[in-house]
Amino acid sequence: MDKLKKLTKMKLFLPVFCMFLVLCVNMIYDASTGKPFYSFFQVGITNGLLSGRLVNILNRGSEVAILAIGMTLVVSASAGTDISVGSVMALCAAVCCRLLAGAAAPKATELAVPLIVGVLAAIGMGCICGAFNGGLVAYLGIQPMVATLILWTAARAIGLLVCDNLIVYVRNDTFGMIGGFVGFFPTPIIIAAVCILVVSIVLKKSAMGMYVQSVGINKSASRIAGLNSKRMIFICYLLCGVCAAIAGVVAASRITSADSNNIGLNLELDAILAVAIGGNSLGGGKFNLAGSIIGAYTIQAITTTMYNMGVSSAVAPVFKAVVVIIIVAIQAPPVKAFFRKRSAKRASLKSGKEAAAA
Amino acid sequence: MEDGVVLTMRGISMTFPGVKALDNVDFTLRKGEIHALMGENGAGKSTLIKCLTGINDFEAGEIHVDGVEGPVKNHSTSDAQKVGVSTVYQEVNLCPNLSVAENLYIGREPLTPMHTIDRRAMNRKAKELTERLKINVDVTQNLENYSLAIQQMIAIARAVDMECKVLILDEPTSSLDDSEVEKLFGMMRDLKAQGVGIIFVTHFLEQVYAVCDRITVLRNGQLVGEYPIAELPRVKLVAAMMGKDFDDLAEIKPEGFEAHADAPVVIDAKGLSHKGTIKPFDLVLHKGEVIGLTGLLGSGRSELARTIYGADKAQTGTLKVKGEEVKISHPIGAIHLGMGLLPDDRKAEGIIGDLSVRENIILALQARQGMFKQMSRAKQEELADKYIDILQIKTASKETPVSQLSGGNQQKVILARWLATDPDFLILDEPTRGIDVGTKTEIQKLIIQLAGEGKSIMFISSEIEEMLRTCNRMAVLRDGAKVGELDGDLTQERVMAAIAGGADNG
Ligand SMILES: Nc1ncnc2c1ncn2[C@@H]1O[C@H](COP(=O)(O)OP(=O)(O)OP(=O)(O)O)[C@@H](O)[C@H]1O
Ligand SMILES: [Mg+2]
Numbered sequence: 001m002d003k004l005k006k007l008t009k010m011k012l013f014l015p016v017f018c019m020f021l022v023l024c025v026n027m028i029y030d031a032s033t034g035k036p037f038y039s040f041f042q043v044g045i046t047n048g049l050l051s052g053r054l055v056n057i058l059n060r061g062s063e064v065a066i067l068a069i070g071m072t073l074v075v076s077a078s079a080g081t082d083i084s085v086g087s088v089m090a091l092c093a094a095v096c097c098r099l100l101a102g103a104a105a106p107k108a109t110e111l112a113v114p115l116i117v118g119v120l121a122a123i124g125m126g127c128i129c130g131a132f133n134g135g136l137v138a139y140l141g142i143q144p145m146v147a148t149l150i151l152w153t154a155a156r157a158i159g160l161l162v163c164d165n166l167i168v169y170v171r172n173d174t175f176g177m178i179g180g181f182v183g184f185f186p187t188p189i190i191i192a193a194v195c196i197l198v199v200s201i202v203l204k205k206s207a208m209g210m211y212v213q214s215v216g217i218n219k220s221a222s223r224i225a226g227l228n229s230k231r232m233i234f235i236c237y238l239l240c241g242v243c244a245a246i247a248g249v250v251a252a253s254r255i256t257s258a259d260s261n262n263i264g265l266n267l268e269l270d271a272i273l274a275v276a277i278g279g280n281s282l283g284g285g286k287f288n289l290a291g292s293i294i295g296a297y298t299i300q301a302i303t304t305t306m307y308n309m310g311v312s313s314a315v316a317p318v319f320k321a322v323v324v325i326i327i328v329a330i331q332a333p334p335v336k337a338f339f340r341k342r343s344a345k346r347a348s349l350k351s352g353k354e355a356a357a358a
Numbered sequence: 359m360e361d362g363v364v365l366t367m368r369g370i371s372m373t374f375p376g377v378k379a380l381d382n383v384d385f386t387l388r389k390g391e392i393h394a395l396m397g398e399n400g401a402g403k404s405t406l407i408k409c410l411t412g413i414n415d416f417e418a419g420e421i422h423v424d425g426v427e428g429p430v431k432n433h434s435t436s437d438a439q440k441v442g443v444s445t446v447y448q449e450v451n452l453c454p455n456l457s458v459a460e461n462l463y464i465g466r467e468p469l470t471p472m473h474t475i476d477r478r479a480m481n482r483k484a485k486e487l488t489e490r491l492k493i494n495v496d497v498t499q500n501l502e503n504y505s506l507a508i509q510q511m512i513a514i515a516r517a518v519d520m521e522c523k524v525l526i527l528d529e530p531t532s533s534l535d536d537s538e539v540e541k542l543f544g545m546m547r548d549l550k551a552q553g554v555g556i557i558f559v560t561h562f563l564e565q566v567y568a569v570c571d572r573i574t575v576l577r578n579g580q581l582v583g584e585y586p587i588a589e590l591p592r593v594k595l596v597a598a599m600m601g602k603d604f605d606d607l608a609e610i611k612p613e614g615f616e617a618h619a620d621a622p623v624v625i626d627a628k629g630l631s632h633k634g635t636i637k638p639f640d641l642v643l644h645k646g647e648v649i650g651l652t653g654l655l656g657s658g659r660s661e662l663a664r665t666i667y668g669a670d671k672a673q674t675g676t677l678k679v680k681g682e683e684v685k686i687s688h689p690i691g692a693i694h695l696g697m698g699l700l701p702d703d704r705k706a707e708g709i710i711g712d713l714s715v716r717e718n719i720i721l722a723l724q725a726r727q728g729m730f731k732q733m734s735r736a737k738q739e740e741l742a743d744k745y746i747d748i749l750q751i752k753t754a755s756k757e758t759p760v761s762q763l764s765g766g767n768q769q770k771v772i773l774a775r776w777l778a779t780d781p782d783f784l785i786l787d788e789p790t791r792g793i794d795v796g797t798k799t800e801i802q803k804l805i806i807q808l809a810g811e812g813k814s815i816m817f818i819s820s821e822i823e824e825m826l827r828t829c830n831r832m833a834v835l836r837d838g839a840k841v842g843e844l845d846g847d848l849t850q851e852r853v854m855a856a857i858a859g860g861a862d863n864g
Contacts, residue, residue, distance in 0.1 A: 205730075205732060206729050206730045206732050207724050207729050207730075207731075207732045207733075208729055210713070210717055210721070210724070211729055213710075213712070213713060214710045214713060214717075214721060217710045217711055217712050217713060218706075218707075218709070218710050218711065220706060220707050221701075221706070221707045221708055221709060221710055222710065222721075223669075223688075223689055224669055224689055224699060224701055224707050224708075225689070225710075225721045225722045225725055225775065226689055226690040226693040226721075226722050226725030226726060227690070227721075227725050228688060228690060285712050286712050
């Protein structure tokens with residue numbers, strides 16, 4: 001009993017619990033359709049490539065997971081969200097593909113410049129977008145939602161401009177590898193893992209985590225204590241832009257083209273949701289990166305589960321919304337307080353009975 | 359309920375994770391009485407009040423309010439207002455981005471016949487109220503444009519304007535100066551004459567003896583006793599609060615703690631100013647010296663200090679630190695030069711509420727070392743433990759969020775933050791705000807000890823006695839300008855005269 005209580009108090013309890021619920025639904029569904037209940041976890045090699053539902057979720061969830069990193073920092077430091085990440089993904093993808101395609105655009109099979117140049121250009125573009133957002137929020141004091149609304153509308157359009165209103169294809173194996181496989185292993189999983197690892201190490205080995213949270217909790221007090229609050233907020237938006245760029249390149253490589261109208265569409269919402277499901281307050285301050293990451297994969301798991309159950313892609317968002325409402329509601333303070341009170345009452349009743357018995 | 363009693367609290371108990379904040383506490387408030395609730399930092403005063411006003415959910419005990427059937431259990435401040443309990447909390451909790459008038463009438467706005475807010479009536483009533491209480495503000499301005507003291511007065515005005523049987527004032531005078539305190543006492547006496555029961559929490563003992571009729575003392579969450587004021591003279595009150603005898607008025611300045619004119623100059627400011635807050639001033643501070651800044655509220659004491667520190671960027675003049683001319687555009691620049699500033703507004707500029715006590719203590723030191731040179735966890739814990747011990751910070755653990763500490767203990771955490779940076783020049787703006795008598799003396803001793811170690815201190819306090827006890831020299835401010843300095847034999851009379859604008863500005 002005591003152990004259970006301790007467990008439920010842990011920061012990561014809720015996101016992990018949500019993930020667990022989704023897994024359970026999968027297992028029950030599988031069992032009811034006559035498949036072995038563990039088929040969710042089955043990992044195999046099909047056509048020389050790693051396959052299975054779990055692998056699929058980790059693979060497909062990479063973009064949201066990468067976005068969630070940046071979003072977590074932005075939410076923590078500025079108590080606001082960066083709603084431009086989806087569009088910035090599209091823009092960075094466009095920049096990358098356009099460079100890689102070179103003169104052969106819009107349909108290239110050879111890389112016009114080395115792959116790394118394209119990727120770095122995309123990341124550079126991400127930096128510019130992040131700096132633009134960060135500048136508006138940190139130095140001009142514009143509401144994050146409003147400031148990032150600008151690129152939310154503009155970035156995708158700029159992406160189209162970059163590609164002359166066309167879908168630029170780069171049907172090249174080297175480029176395709178980023179969103180595909182190295183050997184038998186899905187590359188996006190590796191990229192997401194590296195991003196998560198790098199950021200976690202920086203957070204662990206430097207005082208950045210504390211700085212970001214401190215600024216998010218109390219900007220003026222942090223300034224008096226010697227932190228450069230504005231610069232800190234700026235850096236978070238910058239990193240968020242870089243994350244969007246990486247996610248954009250992965251997304252473009254998956255479809256070996258820069259489709260500015262579709263890449264990253266509505267992904268900013270998934271990223272924000274991931275942060276919320278991860279148990280982070282959207283009001284800023286304390287953050288929990290691991291929670292956001294788990295949240296990101298949970299969202300992907302929900303999507304995959306629904307396709308698996310044959311929910312059509314048109315109605316899928318409805319189910320997704322229902323699931324999200326439930327997950328967010330059980331984390332809401334009044335609901336939490338309700339459960340806490342109930343368990344406290346039960347405990348006091350129990351101790352009362354024991355006292356009476358003694 | 360007995361005749362003449364407006365409020366009884368019986369057997370109140372309340373536990374926070376790791377702390378028994380209240381243990382079977384009784385409290386009785388009579389009609390037309392001013393009742394002091396006393397105790398050390400963390401004794402449970404604010405917690406008891408929050409149990410009454412519905413912010414804390416106490417686990418045992420009963421509350422009865424005159425005129426209300428059966429035990430009262432409030433669930434929110436508005437519940438409490440309905441049964442006639444009106445409160446000014448320790449931390450000003452108004453909305454800084456609303457106007458003064460809106461803050462005064464939030465939740466009870468005058469309405470037009472269309473049921474929209476009648477702004478004109480609201481502003482007019484607000485103007486009347488502030489004029490009656492002699493608070494000098496423009497009620498249509500946002501609250502954040504005013505100093506902490508004015509904000510505190512607005513919070514008081516809001517509370518006294520509501521029809522109530524019980525008025526609670528939790529350290530309302532902590533940032534007020536003598537004249538404001540007198541104003542407040544005037545209001546309290548009026549309400550008392552109307553039969554309102556007033557609960558008054560303060561760490562200023564003189565104020566207790568100036569207005570109160572009765573004292574209830576708490577220690578470590580337990581009731582020590584309830585006394586009529588005549589039966590509990592100052593020494594006994596201090597003993598009851600601390601659980602031991604203690605002379606808080608003993609002389610603490612060591613012999614020969616005076617002249618420093620030949621010591622090296624640490625701070626040399628010439629013509630420094632910040633538009634709108636402080637006019638150009640000159641100031642010289644020597645090594646090992648404690649200088650006090652004195653003046654009425656709004657005279658520019660804090661602003662002068664902030665301009666030196668770079669919290670407000672100086673627009674004119676030059677600043678030399680240890681002989682070298684410097685330009686400080688950010689507090690971090692000042693920290694690198696060995697400065698530190700303990701700001702007067704603890705909630706807005708001091709604590710980082712959700713961070714732990716440990717993180718709050720190491721924050722400034724970490725900032726000086728830089729983001730990528732993280733202190734080891736062991737070092738952080740060592741520092742936290744050291745200052746929790748030295749300053750007697752009462753906390754469940756060093757990982758407790760600092761917002762869960764009592765007001766006085768939060769103040770100690772911020773003091774610890776600056777002591778941890780081992781500064782050469784430390785600005786303390788109201789460092790003893792909300793701190794209990796025993797610890798106050800400890801902090802005064804600490805200031806003298808730091809000066810003895812060769813540090814220079816700038817000390818700002820609304821309490822003149824406190825400054826007399828610790829300062830070598832005083833700078834006098836009036837209306838946003840430095841108007842003079844006092845040294846030699848500092849006495850209450852000389853300081854008062856200088857503040858008021860007398861001749862002694864030498
Ligand atoms: N929200 C909270 N969570 C956990 N502990 C708390 C909380 N609020 C208060 N406490 C603890 O309860 C105890 C009593 O605190 P309280 O604020 O009542 O003290 P106080 O007498 O008002 O002190 P002060 O003079 O410093 O204001 C303290 O030990 C404090 O740490
Ligand atoms: Mg208190």
